[in-house]
Amino acid sequence: MRARRIRAIVSFLATVGCSLAGCGGGGTNSRPPPPPPPAIAVSVTPGIAAVRPGATIRLTGTVSHDATNGGVSWAVSCPAAECGSVAPATTRSGTATTYTPPAAIAGDIRVTIKATSVADKSKVGAATLIPVGYIPGYEVSVDYHSFGADIDQTGFIGVYDQPQVRQKVQTQLQAMADRGATSIQTAMWVEKGPDFPSTQVGISFPMTDQEQANLHAYALDVASVVSASGQRLRLYIALNWLFIANFMIGSPTTTLGTDNLSPADFTSRVQTTTDKIVAAVADVTRPDGVKVVETIFFVAEATLPDAMTPPGPVTNSGWFMTSNYPHFVSVVTPTGIRPSVYFNGGDGCTQSTTLDNTYVDALFPILNGHRSMFFPYRGLKFMIDNGLPIPTGRVDFDCYLSSSGASYDQLLQRVLDDADATLPSLGAPKFYNIPETFYLLDPDQRFQYGQAFANQAAQSSRLTRVSFWTWPDGGGPGQDATYPFTIEDYLPLP
Numbered sequence: 020m021r022a023r024r025i026r027a028i029v030s031f032l033a034t035v036g037c038s039l040a041g042c043g044g045g046g047t048n049s050r051p052p053p054p055p056p057p058a059i060a061v062s063v064t065p066g067i068a069a070v071r072p073g074a075t076i077r078l079t080g081t082v083s084h085d086a087t088n089g090g091v092s093w094a095v096s097c098p099a100a101e102c103g104s105v106a107p108a109t110t111r112s113g114t115a116t117t118y119t120p121p122a123a124i125a126g127d128i129r130v131t132i133k134a135t136s137v138a139d140k141s142k143v144g145a146a147t148l149i150p151v152g153y154i155p156g157y158e159v160s161v162d163y164h165s166f167g168a169d170i171d172q173t174g175f176i177g178v179y180d181q182p183q184v185r186q187k188v189q190t191q192l193q194a195m196a197d198r199g200a201t202s203i204q205t206a207m208w209v210e211k212g213p214d215f216p217s218t219q220v221g222i223s224f225p226m227t228d229q230e231q232a233n234l235h236a237y238a239l240d241v242a243s244v245v246s247a248s249g250q251r252l253r254l255y256i257a258l259n260w261l262f263i264a265n266f267m268i269g270s271p272t273t274t275l276g277t278d279n280l281s282p283a284d285f286t287s288r289v290q291t292t293t294d295k296i297v298a299a300v301a302d303v304t305r306p307d308g309v310k311v312v313e314t315i316f317f318v319a320e321a322t323l324p325d326a327m328t329p330p331g332p333v334t335n336s337g338w339f340m341t342s343n344y345p346h347f348v349s350v351v352t353p354t355g356i357r358p359s360v361y362f363n364g365g366d367g368c369t370q371s372t373t374l375d376n377t378y379v380d381a382l383f384p385i386l387n388g389h390r391s392m393f394f395p396y397r398g399l400k401f402m403i404d405n406g407l408p409i410p411t412g413r414v415d416f417d418c419y420l421s422s423s424g425a426s427y428d429q430l431l432q433r434v435l436d437d438a439d440a441t442l443p444s445l446g447a448p449k450f451y452n453i454p455e456t457f458y459l460l461d462p463d464q465r466f467q468y469g470q471a472f473a474n475q476a477a478q479s480s481r482l483t484r485v486s487f488w489t490w491p492d493g494g495g496p497g498q499d500a501t502y503p504f505t506i507e508d509y510l511p512l513p
Contacts, residue, residue, distance in 0.1 A: 063144040093133070101128070206259055254313065317347045319361060322398070337405070473512075
């Protein structure tokens with residue numbers, strides 16, 4: 020009995036083994052074949068960059084899933100005499116080659132640099148290099164305060180302590196520098212209060228300690244950027260006072276802003292906010308020893324209507340400036356950062372206004388025939404008449420060129436000529452910064468627009484900087500411009 024029991028158990032176990040592993044009749048004992056190894060892939064960093072004569076560009080080729088670690092071989096899309104050269108011709112994965120442009124290069128050429136996997140020559144990565152010129156003393160800047168199309172969801176100063184936000188911004192800063200930006204202008208939307216809806220773009224009134232730490236971290240990140248050609252960035256900060264901080268709501272004799280703050284409380288919050296902003300960036304320098312923040316604009320697009328009519332009651336904007344700007348200047352100046360405001364150009368850069376030779380100004384005859392300076396002249400005069408510190412070095416005003424037939428170059432030259440003819444009478448230097456202008460969405464139109472600024476900077480050192488507005492309405496009403504940006508359109512041709 021025992022033997023038969025043992026034989027039955029052995030037979031049962033054999034049957035179970037066959038059912039689990041497969042026995043005879045087409046069954047198999049082999050395991051499924053392993054998946055194929057990942058395909059080799061090649062990437063090049065930067066993928067696109069501006070390069071000017073005399074500068075070199077470092078390009079890094081990275082090969083993924085190459086067990087041999089064979090690296091890449093490099094090639095230029097056209098002969099060295101026309102498009103330049105790379106050396107060394109072969110590099111290991113993750114290491115750089117250096118591109119050297121020719122002494123002269125046609126402005127319409129886009130140079131393609133290919134990196135081909137040594138292990139699999141069918142796998143290729145590429146970089147596009149865009150030849151640009153260079154004008155000493157001329158900066159091209161991007162107004163950058165959100166990393167995507169929805170400013171409420173992709174504004175970053177309020178949430179810069181989130182690692183994924185900071186990494187996204189760092190990547191975009193690097194790409195903008197590679198593309199030719201020499202400075203970044205970041206708007207600080209001072210607008211949040213207890214009842215304000217949650218957004219990523221705004222900061223509180225007054226600024227919180229976390230927001231101050233976020234701004235400091237952002238300034239450090241701007242300071243650390245080095246473009247592929249070795250250029251570094253400067254940072255400009257512009258303050259926009261909205262909602263709870265909107266000094267145009269209410270009256271300086273009663274309450275101000277959407278939360279109906281007393282003038283004393285409002286002023287205290289303004290000074291706390293500006294003091295924190297200054298403290299956040301005052302000690303941030305680039306590795307080359309240059310302070311990263313060049314200018315802080317106390318008011319973006321300042322309009323000071325007190326100088327538009329004969330003396331009367333002080334308006335909200337006049338009160339705001341006289342009550343707060345001197346303190347702001349006293350805090351900023353010792354840090355070595357330039358304090359300023361930039362004036363609202365109004366419709367001064369539209370063709371109908373700019374080319375109005377018949378214009379007569381009822382209050383200030385010096386503006387006759389120079390209508391484009393209607394707002395900047397009055398703003399500067401208000402500051403002088405009220406004993407406010409005048410921005411040093413240059414005058415800052417926005418200029419959104421709008422043409423109905425004239426060239427953008429013609430309009431911009433006339434605006435700058437009008438500035439020369441009027442603002443020096445107030446003691447202003449003949450140097451100008453345009454901290455806001457269009458970033459048109461049509462590529463051909465944008466190129467013509469951007470080249471107007473480059474042409475004027477090439478003709479005269481009076482235009483020192485242009486920064487194009489991005490979002491919202493950067494390309495015009497309802498046309499939102501978002502990253503990435505064709506920065507080279509505002510740079511001179513080689």
